[in-house]
Amino acid sequence: MKKISIKIVYKTLLVSTLLTTFSCKKVFDVKPQDQVDITNNYRNVYDANAAVIGIYGQFQTLADRYIILNELRADLMSPTANADQYLRQLNEHAETTDNPWADPRPFYKIILNCNDAMANFDKMVADGRMTSSDYQQRYSDVGAIRSWLYLQLGIQFGSVPYVTDPLTSIDDLKDASKFPKISFDQLLTNLIAFMGDGKRYLDVYSTSVSTTGATNTSLNTTVDGYATNLFFINKRCLLGDLYLWHGDYKLASAQYHYVCELGSLSTNGSWLYDQYLVQNGDGNNHVDIYYGNSTDERTLVDNNNGGWRAIFGGGVGTLTGQEWIWSIPFDKNFLPQDPFVNLFSNTGGSYLLTTSQLALDNWNSQTQQNGLPYDARKLISVRTINGQPVIMKQLYYNVDATSFLPTSVLQKQGRWLLYRGATNMLHFAEAACNDATLGTSGVKLAYALTNVGVTRVYDNTWPAASSLPTDRTNIEQTFLDAPYNLDGRNGETPYYRGLWYRQVGSRTRAYLQPLPAALASDKLGMETAIIDEDGLELAFEGQRWGDLMRVALRRKDPAFLADKVYNKLLRDGNGNAAAVRTKLMNTANWYMPFKL
Structure with a gap:
């Protein structure tokens, strides 16, 4: 009898509560060998919901792996003296096949x-x-997680086996005659064929009730204060990223543009022009770098x-x-548990990873609008605690808001912060910059x-x-064809507010001086500026x-990556x-050894 191996140990509070909410049966009750007989599962939509949530519960176990592989192997994160040989291997691109992170x-x-x-x-x-x-x-949701x-x-890893059939064991993938590895390019083609075929449900979930009117069957709900609308992968962001990787820049831009304007669908009227648009505010009500007194950095x-x-x-509702x-x-x-406490905290954790000096130098090379010679995002991304630089982005949920020490060294509560408005906007900028149909x-x-x-x-x-x-009827808008038709009009006579009128980009939101105007017609320079801004805004x-x-x-330029590392x-x-650096000048060495 076939069994599904979603284990109960992977449940979060949200997962376990939703299992109860969506179905009166404990779908994933543990049987011997931590496996579940699926004979009586998949009976109705509630069991399907439980399966989806169970997969997300297991997905959470990748949080530390995702951050480590994508940050430590790059240029902004470094191992501390506490790090073991395997983290040091990743830092130096010397991974061995026994490296658990690889x-x-x-x-x-x-x-x-x-x-x-x-x-x-x-079925x-x-x-x-x-x-x-x-x-x-x-x-579509489970398929998006798989993608x-x-x-x-x-x-x-570069070339990997691509399998969409249900198999009983990972060991089955070792048969290269049945499951050969395909190139990264072919993998992207396959993923786009699945996600972009017009059959997938790409939008956020509604809160509509079932056709019987008896029970809410939507995946979008709130349980114990956790809003599940942020819990599920945004499939348009994913599809946009797949197109971006594949070089389909206009198609990528269409997805990013759609997500930017999701705020127009919000029931929160005050966020109509704010949500996902990377806007500037007054500092007390919006998420920007702001001073009570612009001449006093202490404010x-x-x-x-x-x-x-x-x-x-x-927190919730903020x-x-x-x-x-x-x-x-x-x-x-x-x-x-939240794995980031162990990775980053030097009080209650193992303090294995910290900021690189290069990341600090990058922030220190910026100038704010008030003349201060550094990017203030540094002060919030990294704090000196007990004399050591500590990466803070993933720790704020778990520490006192003033002392920055853990509220409890035994209770680790936080969030895996995966994708945000600034990420979407910067990827939109990268796609637009590279769309040859637009030129300058x-x-x-x-x-x-x-x-x-x-x-x-x-x-x-x-x-x-x-x-x-x-x-402002004939200004303050791009006058470009979709998906580049952005309206930022901010006029008084006649009064009009375009949806993009408060959008400023992450640099202005960070209170930095503008980039040189010449970059607005310099494709290579602007692309480099976008990637530099990615590092300042999205570090860690x-x-x-x-x-x-x-x-x-x-660019077909391995030095772009090799020089930064x-x-x-x-x-x-x-x-x-x-x-x-010499090793990374060969693109084949960008990928870790693949061994199942």
């Missing part, structure tokens, strides 16, 4: 569970145990309810939900998205400062290795810096 099996374990669930969903809709609309949502996992496998707004820190430290598109909670009462218009748009906003760049006086007409969030690799591959190692005093 093991692809944890990814495939979840992929096989996805395949099993999707096969059962097929459910075929014999009427689930409606076609419920099927599309759940099948995300495969994208990560491609980024880290930086730095708390969990306002300023840039609110992106990472805000401004954090304005920025994050995909975020999964770790609860103190259920496994798995795409570079100018990328400048606006990253730097000072649509309204300012398209006001017809930029970059010179001059007065504007009260009638799991984006960095992919961002560097994608641009280096596009070299400079990290050099400034950290690592004697192997030059040898690592």
Whole structure:
């Protein structure tokens, strides 16, 4: 009898509660060998919901692996003196096949569970145990998680087996005659064929009730204070990233543009122009770098309810939900525990990883609008605690808001922060910059998205400062075809507010001086500026290795990646810096050894 191996130890509070909410039966009760007999499972939509949530519970166990592989192998994160040989191998791109972080099996374990669930969903809709609309949502969601996992496998390992059939064991994949490895390019083609075929449900979930009107069957709900709308992968962001990796820039931009305007669908009217649009605010109500007194750096707004820190430290119902598109909670009462405390904290954790000196130098090379010679995002991303630099982004949920010490060394509660508005906007800028059909218009748009906003760049006086007409009908908008048709009009007579009128880009939100205006017509320079801004804004969030690799591959310039890793190692005093650079000049060495 076939069994599904989603184990109960992988449940979070949200997972276990949702299992009870969605079905009166404990679908994943543990039997011998931690396996579940599926004979009586997959009976109805509630069991399907439980299967989806169970997969997400298992997915959470990859959180530390995702951050380690995508940050430590790049240029912004470094091992501490406490790190073991395996973390040091990743830092120096010297992974051995016994390195537990370089093991692809944890990814495939979840992929096989996805395949099993999707096969059962097929059977459910075929014999009427689930409606076609419920099927599309759940099948698409699990398929998107599988696609995300495969994208990560491609980024880290290059050529990998691509299997969509339900198998009983990962060991089955060792048969190369049945499951040969395919190239990263072919993998991207396959993933796009699945996610972009027009059959997938790509939108966020509604809260509609079932057709019987008896019970809410939606995956979008709130349980114990956790809003599940942020729990599920945003499939449009994923599809946009797949297109971006594949070089389909206009298709990628269409997905990013759609997500940018999700705020227009929000029931929160105050977020109509804010949500996912990387807007500027007054510091107390919005997620920007802001000073109570712009001439006094001591007045930086730095708390969990306002300023840039609110992106990472805000609790349920706060401004954090304005920025994050995909975020999964770790609860103190259920496994798995938040792994980031152990990785980053020097009080209550093992303090294995910290910022690289290069990352600090990058922030220190910026100038704020008030003349301060550093990027204030540094102060919030990394704090000195007990004399040591500590990466804080993933720790704010678990520490006192003032002392930054753990509220309890035994209770580890936090969030896996996966994808946010700034990520989507910067990827949109990268896609627009590289869309050859736009020419320099795409570079100018990328400048606006990253730097000072649509309204300012398209006001017809930029970059010179001059007065504007009260009638903004024919300015402050791109006048480009979709998906680049962005409206930032901010006029008084007639009164009009375009959806993008408060969008400013992550640099202005960070209170930095604008990039040189010449970059608005310099494709290569603007692309480099976008990747630099990625590092300043998104450091330690799991984006960095992919961002560097994608641009280096596009340019056919391995030095773009190799030099950044070299400079990290050099400034950290690592004697192997030059040898690592030489190794990374061969793109084949970007990928870890693949062994099942």
